[in-house]
Every structure is written in C-alpha cells, then in structure tokens.
Amino acid sequence: MNSPEKRELILRCALSLIIEHGIHGTSVPDVARRAGVAAGTIYQFFQSKEQLIDTLYQELKTSMGAALLRGYDADLPYEERFRLIWKNLFFHFIEHPDEFRFLTRYVDSPIINETTRRGTDEYKPIRKLLREARRSGAIRNLNSEITLALLYGSVISLADLHLRGTPIRGKVLEETIRSCWDAVRGSAQHQ
Amino acid sequence: MNSPEKRELILRCALSLIIEHGIHGTSVPDVARRAGVAAGTIYQFFQSKEQLIDTLYQELKTSMGAALLRGYDADLPYEERFRLIWKNLFFHFIEHPDEFRFLTRYVDSPIINETTRRGTDEYKPIRKLLREARRSGAIRNLNSEITLALLYGSVISLADLHLRGTPIRGKVLEETIRSCWDAVRGSAQHQ
Amino acid sequence: MNSPEKRELILRCALSLIIEHGIHGTSVPDVARRAGVAAGTIYQFFQSKEQLIDTLYQELKTSMGAALLRGYDADLPYEERFRLIWKNLFFHFIEHPDEFRFLTRYVDSPIINETTRRGTDEYKPIRKLLREARRSGAIRNLNSEITLALLYGSVISLADLHLRGTPIRGKVLEETIRSCWDAVRGSAQHQ
Amino acid sequence: MNSPEKRELILRCALSLIIEHGIHGTSVPDVARRAGVAAGTIYQFFQSKEQLIDTLYQELKTSMGAALLRGYDADLPYEERFRLIWKNLFFHFIEHPDEFRFLTRYVDSPIINETTRRGTDEYKPIRKLLREARRSGAIRNLNSEITLALLYGSVISLADLHLRGTPIRGKVLEETIRSCWDAVRGSAQHQ
C-alpha cells in the first residue's frame, strides 16, 4: 500500500470512528488500530489529531462541493438547475451518511479550525445562480443568502429524515423537491 | 444564593463554555471557575460531567418545547398557526443563541444519552397540526414527517443565518415565512 | 441519645462499614449516614477519620484484653488457666466477628498509629503466667514469647476457620484445645 | 530493560511501598517514581491500580505455593514431611518479609478480588498429606482443616515474631517445630 492510499485509509477510519464515538471518544491509537498501522505512523501524515480532523473536514467539504455541481449546465432552465443541485446534494448526503453526519455535526465545532471552516466557498456557483435568477425575476425576491439557506436547510433536514428511516424517493422525492422549489420560486413567473 | 439558583448558574456557565470551546474543551474546573464555585460543588448537583451535559440538553429541549407553543390556539387558521410556530421557534433560537447552538450541535452527539435524546417528543402538537391540515386539504399532500422536517429545517437554517450576521426581520422575515408556508402549503386551496 | 451513646454508635457503624468495604472504601459521610448523624457531627467526637479508627482499634483491643481474663484465677492449675484463656479469646473472637476481623486485619496496618498499636500490653498477665509455668517446669522450655505466639496464633487461626464455616465446638473444640496445650506443654511433667 | 523485567520491577516497587504505607497510602505516581517510570507506563502493564494489586497478590501466593513444596517427597515419614513443609513456609516468609506481610495483611481485604483470593488452593497437597496421616493414625484424630489451621497459624505467628525481633533459629527453631508437631500428632503412635 502506497502512501496516499494509507493516508486515505487513515482518514476513512478516523471518519467512521468519529461517527460512532465522537471526536472526543476517538483516540489516535483507536484510529491506528482500525487502520492497521502504528499510532506513530499517523504522525507521518498529519501533524496532530486536530490537523487530521481539519483535513478530514476539508476533504469532505471539497468532495461535497464537487458532487454539488455534477452535471451542472448553465444553459438549463433555472428550475432544472435548482433541481439538479438539490438532488446532487441530497444523494451525495444519503449515499455518504458518515460524511453527511461529520459535516453537519462539526460544521460549527470549535474543534474545526476557523480558517479551515471558511476555506473555499463551496456554494459560490449556487450563489451566482440564485442572484441571476432573482435578478431575472425567475425566483422570489429574497436575499440570495436566505434562499441558499432555505435550499441547504431543506436538503440537510430531509437527508437526515431519510437516514433516520423515513424513505424519501420516487414520487415523494419529486413532491418534496417541488415543495422546496415552491419556497424558492414563490409567486414569481415561470421562466 | 440557594441551591436551585446555584444549579442553574452551573448549567448556564457550562452552556456558555461549551459553546465557546466545545464539550471536550470545557473541563469541570473550567465550569466551576466561571460559576464561582469549587469543582467539587458541581458534583453535589450532578453525578458526572456527562450527566450535567445530559441535564443541560434536557432542560434546553424542554424550554424550546415550551417556547414552541406560546400563544398557540387551535381555533386559528392553519396558516396562522404555522406562522405562530415558525416565529416562536425562530425567535426562541435567535434570542437564545447558545441554547440554539447547543441543541443543534449536540443533537446527534454520542455524548448525549440515547434515552435523553429521545426523551419527550417536543413536536407532538405540530405533528398533530400537520396531520389535520393535510387531511383537510389545507396543505400539500406530503408525509407529515417530511413537512415537519421542511419546517424545522428552514427555521434552523435561517436562525443560523441570522446569527451569522444576515439579519432577518421586518419585511424580509415576513417574506421568508411566506416562502416556508408556500413550501408547506403547495398548491393546496386556501382555508 | 446522649453523647457517649452517639459516640459508641459512630464507632460501631464505622466498624461494620470497615469490615464490609475496608477502611479505604469507607468514607466519613458513609459512617455518618449509617449512624444517622451529619458528617460534621463525627468531628465533634473525633479529630479525624484516622483518629476515629485509632480509637476504634484501642477500644476493641481493650475489650479483648478484658475478655481474655474473664474468670481468671491464679490458684487454678496451669492447664486450667491455659484452657480458660484460650477459650476466653476464642469465644470473644467468634462472638464478635467484626472486632476479630478488624483487630487481625489492621494490627499491622500503617493506618493504625504506632503508639496506639503498642498501647498497653494486653497479654501481660499471660506472659507472666507462661514465665511462671516455664520456670516451674509445667510447660515446655521455650521462650515465653514463642509460647505466647503459639497460643495466640492457634486461637486466631481457629477462630478464623470457625467463622469461615468449619464449626469448632463440643468435643472437637476440646480436642483442639488439648492439641494446643500439647504444643505448649510438650513433654513437661503434669502439674 | 525489557518488558517483563519492567513489569516485575513495578510489582516489586508497589509491594515495598504498600508494606511501608499501605495500599491506601501508596499512589500510582508513588509506585512509578520508585520504579523510575512514568505513571502512565504502569497502565501499559496493568489495567488499574486494583488489578496491579490483584496481580501482586496472585503472584505472591503462587510463589508461596511453590516454596511450600520444595523438596517434598511422599516417601518420607509423616513427621519429616510435616517438618519440611513447616520449614519451607517459615523460611519463605522470613526470607521474604514484604511478601509475608502483604499476604497476611490483605488476605481478607475487600481490595483483593474475590476470585483472585479464592484462586487456586495452594494447600491442596498439604490437605492430602494430613488426611492420609490422619487415616493412618499417625496424627491426632482431628478434622484436617483444623490441623491445617494449627500448622499454618503457628508458622504465621512465629514468622511474625521472628520478624519483630525475637530470632527463631537453631535449637529454638527445632524445639518450636517439635512443639507444633506435638500439637498435630497428639498422643498418636509414632510412625
């Protein structure tokens, strides 16, 4: 196993342990044991436990940011783009539950470095989309930050519900997305 | 200062420290120092640090549950009731930012006892309201769990936004609530 | 309840708790709870936990010393006196198991004050008896300290056995005492 | 220094400190200091202070059990076997005073795990010897448990006396052993 693979393995094992027992309940030797390496080896890749967690946070956020824009096409109608992003985020979350839990649980944690948390703005393209749509009158005349919060909040909330055992798929999923779109669009004209 | 007051003080100091430094970053002596008592005194009121945190969680959840239904009147139209609850929750959160942060940050934390977390169902009256409204055709034909998630998720998300510096009040607040109501109501008939 | 009675109650409760959980496992509040007094009250009678235990040790040793000589009569033959003392000690121990356990378990404990442990010599009359008997040729020609150790060791050992469930009474007890007497007397002439 | 050696060192240092200051008066850092290791190191070898003490008890009991039977030969006459065992135990105790103190002081302590205390029966071969000797008429017709208690009690008692400054050796030792043998043998026939 080469170095990048080992690094990834350590991060994955840290993630699963943290989801199970919390950051506080996960020791470096625990991570080492699950990854099948020595505790010291972890310090070949990460300066400290904190930095490992920071790195994990960054990578998961980047991964989410990439998923967000999968198949994005600026030529599609606003509603289609909204639906695409909503679904990209939703499916990314429910297909990677540990990443979802980690990102939402620790987003505000003092354990995550302030600069890491700010990091890059994963939602930049969405902000742009929302600003354009608003200007064009395609969606409700609301501050884009608010619209983004409504969008993001609804996905988080429903992914959580799904993972807790209320399945959201098929027609229910479609109706749910329509509901979110109604919130965003308001009584604005259709494109 | 009598005993219940001291107990409350300890809980309040624990809350503020946990918001600042996380549970992990808050030691019992830290809490004691801020509360102006000896470390041992905390163990007069709580069996352990864990139980202190559990108690905090329970009390904040109960307090939120009470705020939720302030002024609730089953004779009001559905939309009014929805607006009332939305605002109750929103104002409770933005007026008690630490409680808000604590409840949302640690809802899923392994630090919170499983039985404590389940506890009583604060949202029971809302579930009932949503079920009735759905049956009567006043809102979108969506599983009440989903509607509740949309409602709760939007409040969380917007309270968070507000506390991060994007003020939501006045007309913006009204439009935001209308947006959430649109999501819930869908194309259903007005009452 | 007057003061001396309360003092005795505290000592008795301390004794029973110490036998159950050890000195280390018995806290002053524990003793207070069992005695039905406040923790602070114990400090009206004893300067410290250590001094309470010292006092307990002293009183139990004095009580044992008194039991030892019950019915002693210097005019009796040596064997009779030996039998009397052996039985006095044996019955005192098996009738007061907690006192027995405490005295034997903590005789050498660093918890007991050195001066307390030395204290008065409970065995003085016995030493005298053994010296006389030895001089008179009635018992084996062995250092009285050794004879005393043999006597005391055998009682301890058999009281322990009895309390652990091997009953020593009736003819068995008689034969056992005879055995001890044989050890002490040796091939010396009968009186 | 390799691991087993370090483990043994820790046990030996714990033993000497416990004899000096009691279990309660011996802290884990104390043991670490005397052993020249860090406090945390002790937890590499033992799960807890309690388990360290349990282990110590077990090892000393095993060591005593081994000493007991040194040179044992079932072909020797009963008296010789009795003398051998008596001396084995006596010399083991006076040559390892700390082990002797520890074993006798804590045999009944609630600190020692119940299962540890029961453990293996170190005296099994002696019980067998005593039963045989009794059946063959070589010793007094007394329950073997009682005879064992007399034997064990006398050794304990005399080792204690010796260690307190009354030397028992040479002719005195011989006479003392004869005394114990007289107690056991009674008026039974010589072999």
Next chain:
DNA sequence: TATGAATGAGGTTTCATTCAT
C-alpha cells in the same frame, strides 16, 4: 519509513474536613 512503548500533562472524580447556619 514505520513502529509502539513510554511519556506526563491534564482530565474527571472522590472525600476528609470546615464553617455558616
């Protein structure tokens, strides 16, 4: 580069003791 035994600072918790009531 990888190991894992060792470290020791710092955590939680206990409990003998005090003192205002």
Next chain:
DNA sequence: TATGAATGAAACCTCATTCAT
C-alpha cells in the same frame, strides 16, 4: 451542639505525542 453544603487537594487514569529502534 448539630448540620450538611461547600471546599479543594489529591487520587486514578487517559491519550496525544515522541523517539529509539
């Protein structure tokens, strides 16, 4: 005199981190 809440020193123990191998 009696109380028991409060104290805070000191206990046990964990675990992020280091470093000789």
